[in-house]
Amino acid sequence: MITLSQRHKLRRRLDTRRAGLTLVEMIVVLAIIAVVAVLIVPNVIGRPDEARVTVAKTDLKTIATALRMYRLDNGDYPTTQQGLAALAGRPTSPPEPRAYPAEPYLTEVPTDPWGKAYIYRSPGLNGPYDLLSYGKDGEEGGEALDADLNERTR
Template sequence: MSHGHQQYRWLVGASILLTRGRQIKGIARYRRGFTIVELLIVIVVIGILAAISIVAYSGIQDRARYSSYRSDIGNINKAIMLYAVDNGAYPTNGVPAGGVATNVGTGTGNFISGLTPTYLSKIPDTQNWSNGANYYAYIWSANGANYKIIRVVPSGSVPAVELIGNIDIDPTRGNRSWGYWSAGGSGL
């Protein structure tokens, strides 16, 4: 073999090694980080999961608020029933039949007198929704023979979570209110 041929082999071998070294080095450099597409996919997936979590959490809060309303108005209803057993009639204050209920029971006041402290330690406060326009109303007939205790939304409809499976929708006000009433009190 001539000296020129050996030199050529050496140059070809060195060239292959250099080329392979660059390829290996290039692959290693490529594998060190993530591409912009991979990062965007991860960000989108995290965003979708966060949105689902926020919606689920909001639904849980609404159901908890509804459970609180249901419990509060149920306790008021039980107190009214006990009052009627002891006094022979339902309390005759609040909004008379045909009257307009406006923010009855939104504060800490006693909007059905005679119930506290004997039948309830205090009348539960209305936990207002963000617009502050929700309240409980107690409606009674003139002779104290019938009553209705309802949770009212003055306009629009109560939130959907309160309507699903709720058998106590007020027949007089439709989707604006629900609650409890005496046998003859549904039309009040």
């Protein structure tokens, strides 16, 4: 007859044998990871330039939103001289904002994904302001990845 304590010891011994993974299970897991990597990695690695364009478009929308908030608080957009720095810290050049919040509109002035500053002009050629990036080549105009990116004012 097996006592209760002997039964517990036997059960623990069986459980410890089952606790680890077998070599076959490890190979199956590694094979699944390899298949997933083969399917996904080429799609991600092959498109860094398209990803940069997407980041630039997102940055432009974020900056445009901050500019609209600035205008709502202060009655107008920052001047060209004040630039986008007015969104990251209270401007000291005239016209000084009436109601600048304790927390700035942006934590820092972003640069485009190619390491260049975003271009801001107020008043703009086609609206209250122009906000753009010259794209990969950093020059006005261009096509495909070198095309200018802008946020249209409404």
